[in-house]
Amino acid sequence: MATTDRQATTLALAHALSAAERGLAVIPLSRTKLPALRSPHRDDLLSTTGEAGAVTSTGPRCHGECGRLGHGVYDASSDPTRIRELFAAAPWATGYGIACGLPPHHLIGIDLDTKSGTDSSSALRELALRHLFTIPETVVVLTPSGGRHLWLTGPPDVVVPNSAGRLAPGIDIRGAGGYLVGPGSRTDHGLYGAAPATAHLAPAPCPPSLLRLLLPPPRTNHPTPTSTGQHGQGLVQFVLAAHEGQRNTRLFWAACRAYENDIGPALVDPLVEAALGTGLSEREARATIASAARMTGRRP
Structure with missing residues (x-):
């Protein structure tokens, strides 16, 4: 490692320890501003290709329960011993992140x-x-x-x-x-x-x-039309359970399944309402559903 990088790592650790003294939990970051430690589960992830070639990773949702390092913000700590352990495992770190x-x-x-x-x-x-x-x-x-x-x-x-x-x-x-x-x-x-x-x-x-x-705006419970049955209700719940970063992917997947099962038109409004509840705009939601309709050969 170059001398300048070693100095940057040393300074980053010093600043991180200072932040920890103020009660802030920190993690080491690389020069790209991303967590410096890679996930120990990266080889266990399964990749699925969604709309427009977007790749969504699915796999174990471990937040550090496995005891290994590399869980991003879930590694964050204000304990000096733990912080030194994190930086020792990432000697290339040149910064630190403060968990919110x-x-x-x-x-x-x-x-x-x-x-x-x-x-x-x-x-x-x-x-x-x-x-x-x-x-x-x-x-x-x-x-x-x-x-x-x-x-x-x-x-x-x-x-x-x-x-x-x-x-x-x-x-x-x-x-x-x-x-x-x-x-x-x-x-x-x-x-x-x-x-x-x-x-x-x-x-x-x-x-x-x-x-x-x-x-986020409070979620409103709108009954799913009975004509769509339990399958339609399940698709709506699937969208409602989306977290940021997977909202469009989940909506697109649910809309594709709806159109493939000939309940797409009846499920458009419930899916839009569900998407709004996760934070998507109505314009984004309807555009995603329309794209799913085209992908499955149906008219929106």
Whole structure:
């Protein structure tokens, strides 16, 4: 390993241990901002090809119960001994990630991106004016691309999901199961650093009005038409159980099965309602269902 890489790893570990002293759970990251340790289950995964050649991996959903390292954010710890063990297993790490949603802070990250060509800071200000909240003074991390990460804390009994662009274009949310690149991390694109005036601050509580915007809309239970029978109800439940990252794939699969069993037209609206409940927009849902209809040779 080059001397500069060793120095970057040493600095990343030091910053990670410092974050842990503040009660933040961390994991080592590679220069690509991804977890530095590969999954021990990668050879057990089965790949299935979905719409437009998209590959979805299915396999054991281990969150570290096996006792091995390499489970991403589920490896996160604030214990110094554990952190040193993680970095020792990933000597190529040049950064660290801070797990969101965990006690004691229940961290929520507001990622204001600049790469999409949108003014995410202005979009957040407009949301604040429209919904009557003010972003409090809090930790701000500056990204190499010119973006910003705002650190906020949430209530212990509220689970904030991850989302990308749902709040507004260019605004991503890091919640439970997600992580933020910690200040002091070095990546292929440069260095992450705390804004000087905020480095000493503790993460501030998320304003209630903003917190409500970060939560998914409540799911409504719409009865599945009886003409579709138990099979139709099962397909709707299959879509409702989707997590972020698999919503479109599950919807597409369910719609294909519906059209193959000649219940597609009757199941369109229930499937759309189910997709809305998982966070997809109506436009996305109907486009996915229409694509499934074409794929199976039916008319949407």
